[in-house]
Amino acid sequence: MNSFTVIALAIFLPFLSAATVPLAQKILRHRVGWFASAMAFVSFLLIAYVAPVVIHGDTFTGAVSWLPSVGVEFSVYIDGLSLLIGLIASGIGIIIMSYSNGYMSHKEDLSRYYQYLLLFMGSMIGMVFSANTIQLFIFWELTSITSFLLIGYWRHRPLSIYGATKSLVITAAGGLVMFIGFLILHSITGTFDIPTILHDSSMIENIKNHDLFLVTLIFIFIGAAAKSAQGPFYIWLPNAMEAPTPVSAFLHSATMVKAGVFLIARIHPIFSGTEAWFILVSGTGMATMVLAGFLAFRQNDIKGILAFSTISQLAYLVTMYGYTTYHEPGIGVAAATFHLLNHATFKACLFLVAGIVAHEAATRDIRKLGGLRHEMPLTFIVASIGALAMAGIPPLNGFLSKEMFYESSVEMGAALGFPFGIIVPAIAVIGGVLTFAYSIKLIDGIFLGKRKDEFLPHHIHEAPYVMLIPAGLLSVLVILFGLVPSIPVHNIIEPVTSGILLETVHLHVTHWHGFTPAFMMTIITFVLGLLIYTKYDSLASWQDRLNASYPWISVNYYYDAIVNNARTNAYRVSSFVQPGFVKTYINALLILTIVLIMIPMIALSGDLIPQTLSFDINPYEALLMLLMVVAAIAATVLPKYIPAIIALSSLGYMVSLLFIYLKAPDLALTQILVETLTTIIFLLVIVRIPQTFREKLSKANLTRDVFISGLVSVGVFIVLINATQGIVPPFESLSHYFIEKSVSLTGGHNLVNVILVDFRGYDTLGEISVLCLAALGVYNLIHSRGER
């Protein structure tokens, strides 16, 4: 099998298995989770199958035609980066789905749960292996949707619905902004294909010099930041903790939130090496790292602490990927990639422990927990390994990547010169100190100290093996990667780093480098970390007070204000522009039409009425028109219906006089006929309705009505004057044709007759049939009246 088929299978197998989950449930019942884990395992194997390609330093691109008309293919790009995250997604997937067998109650809707998980896993794998931006975006949004469904999995909880909506609004909207970024990128490069851009240095140069460079970068970065909960977009992640804990471990710490970091790494070769990249990416990262680390203190829920810690740890990654200079575009890439892997192991492990604790002790509130080390010794060991790795204690893997983080911060600071040579490493240390403090809090709060019997059940058991083994496996990885870092580093971190930096990289990771600045920073971190830990609770309560007195400092305040009031505000707009009265609609329509006509007329022709008016007005005509004006005014001001109607019909008769005067007797006859008929009908109807003619019109309404009618009549007047003046019709009048041809073609001398029965014979036939039909209808109406 070639690599393309293998990866395509790895992407679509989870989707197919999601479709068959209900079937599997019929056979396996509550053990359906093992089916899902098996499928994840197959995906993992498939991805591992293509690993040798990448470990040898190659990349692979394969494609099948999908939408040639818009230049989009279904294409797969295998390089170190995609392989790393693909393996994490499927590998953690196996662990999570196995663990869920113990975590999820058998009464839950298991088939839906595993379907969503598998769909998510497939989308995630599809996303990382996408070779073009459009396909990447599609899978990206699919991960947002599956995340939405999983956060809202417990439908009966209002908070989980709130969290689900919040995550969807922020991540999917961020994705849309990113999509615009991709489209602009396409308009610059002419291709959606990522490898094509990555491997074409002239194209990258072209992007960097383009006017839209900054816009493109910002748009794509917003998408990444929203997904990875960076900057102001972090707010969705804490609320996402309403999801079942395995979901939080899988999506909201190990994989989905890494998608933003993945994207940053993916576009690193295109945008790095610029000031904008450093300021935007590292700047956001550093701010988030410190803020989220600090906010973690305030959390009482274990998962809350883990959520803020995830935000802070993701910010490490973002900061490191952001370290860049002109000469060395990727100072922190190796460190970031290694930390990405390490974070996936220890954080998923900690989440699984949180799930175990909540499962056994029935609470996740750290104020109520304590002293569980005796009752759950194995869980205690596993948790300690995870937490100590996060705190950066040697010899665990977290220590190694944190050292690398410090090293790269020192290097970046040095490259920037004073005062950044101190500021950048200092911020990194603050991040590390805060991480250290809340990591210790987790262990201390749950397992050490005194058992708080008043909050806890009498007997707490050790976790069942089905939950303990997955967590234990992760802690084994934490130790393994810590003791023998060369395994991950040579097999995956080096290829990833080479792929991002577009050059071959050899890394050497050890525990001991001598008394380097990084080592000193680690020592400072431990000392300060312990100090801060002693002040942990007072810092937390200070935050609470601050937030209580100034609610507007929180980003959530703005989210709630905007989203919760969105409907109210929209309703205001709606009741203003859509009051529901036809009158308003017509007024708006008329005014807008006239205004839209007048603006360009004034703008184009300068004056509204042509300078030279050539009118040939006969006194009779003038008199007639004057009378018409009088009749029109009379019709509006007369206080009773009948006189008003008579005034109106007299206007009509005067129009027919005008027709006679203009030598159109047939038209005049028709006009008289129609006028007479309408007057009669009008009178017949009007005698049957109340004769109170004057509605109580307020002055404002009256003014408005007069204004609108004035506006419309002036508008029409101007348009008509323009139409009749100064335009020479480019064609001849039709009458010449009829005068010429009537005798020769038809032999008739009466033009009107000839037109009716010869030139327009079919028309007349049609009219006659219409009249007949109408007559039949009238007959029917009269006839059926008697029956009812």
Added chain:
Amino acid sequence: MNGITLFAPELTVVATALVVLLIGLFLNTESKKVLGYLASAGLFASLVLTLMNLDANAVMYSGTLTVDALSQFFKIVFLIVALLVSVASIKYTENNEHVEEYFTLVLLAVVGMMMVASSNDLLVLFISFELASISTYALAGFERRNLKSLESAMKYFIIGALSSALMLFGISFVYGLAGTTNIPEIAQNSAMLVSSPLGIVSIVLLVAGFGFKIALVPFHMWAPDTYEGSPSVVSSLLAAGSKKMGFVAAFKVFMIALVALKTELTMAFAILSVITMTLGNVIALSQNSVKRMLAYSSVAQAGYISMAFVVMSPMAITGGLFYILSHGFMKAGAFLVTAVVGYMILSENREAENVDHLENFKGLAKRMPISAFSMMIFVFALAGIPLTAGYMSKFVLFSSTIEAGLVWLAVIAILNSAISLYYYARVVKYMYFYPAEGERVSEPLPYALTLIAAVVGVLILGFWPEPFIQWAMEAANVLIAT
């Protein structure tokens, strides 16, 4: 005789309309169900006839009608929508004594729309436009005992009459300036149109006329009231069918006849489309009536599609046309779901009011899984979620906008899509996250069939749109080439 074969789809529909009306006279109310099948069969036959002449290219009847890729594209959109509506209406009109009138009106409305798509002359265009309009005025008020339905029809009619007047006024200016009503000939004689300020007047008046049907802000005001008040199946026809008629008329008139005034048009449509999509989406946020929400969403979608008039590149027009095809399925489907929900609520309580209130969608996933699933697909498609027709349309349209350098317009459109996500997700939230308040109800077969058909359409256009994009491209070429 070539003309007759090419005109056969329209003739078939007319014949069906007359047959339905005539047979209806001799049937009692119980057996009138057959009329719905008859009408659907007629529409289906017409669809087949249109598909047989997909590549036809001819100008017929003294240059008044044309058959080309564009007209066939729109005819198929209209016929598909009409077929969905008419099959769903079999259930809706059950036990109604006016079935024959209903289906005759639907069929005549469709003929009007098809003729607009084929029209090559402003007068034919206007008359066909009116045929469709008048039929739909009557359809909107079909529930004669329902005050809301009557009110909606009345509003639709009054605003419609005014818009028709404006449109006719505009046509008369075009005729006065260009000396012809034949669309290609107007393009040749466009010198006068460009030189006189009255050219602009005619454009404004025509925009007002078409804008009414398209529901462009500020000519949209009737739409929410009418879509809400009309029977849901009729709203479906209005939103998915008659709206598109406005588009095809606008495409023909603005892109072929008045293309000389391109600069003025671009400006006007840029402003209109931005206002339209923003206002539509913002107001949709506040709606609790699902039909009203869909109406505003349909206003917003009209704003997106109008971007094609701003960009005017071949790809943008392709995107606009593809969007129209997609919108036909998504919007028709979404309104049909409200029809099914209405059926469900009314079958429990004859006197129920506001049957399309969002509250009635609570727990729909449990009560009517097919409808809930379809609705989810439709609203996700309308929001532009990937792998649905809506996403592909937005992708083609927005990317062409950016290619043309109008990044700001694309950004506004995308931000609008983000807003829309909120109110679409709200419907899904009600259907899937809230508990059901009532028993499981099985969807009547005609409804279920149409919903499934529309879902399949939305998904095919979302997963493999290639042939349809190609087809839209051919249709767009008709507009570009001339």
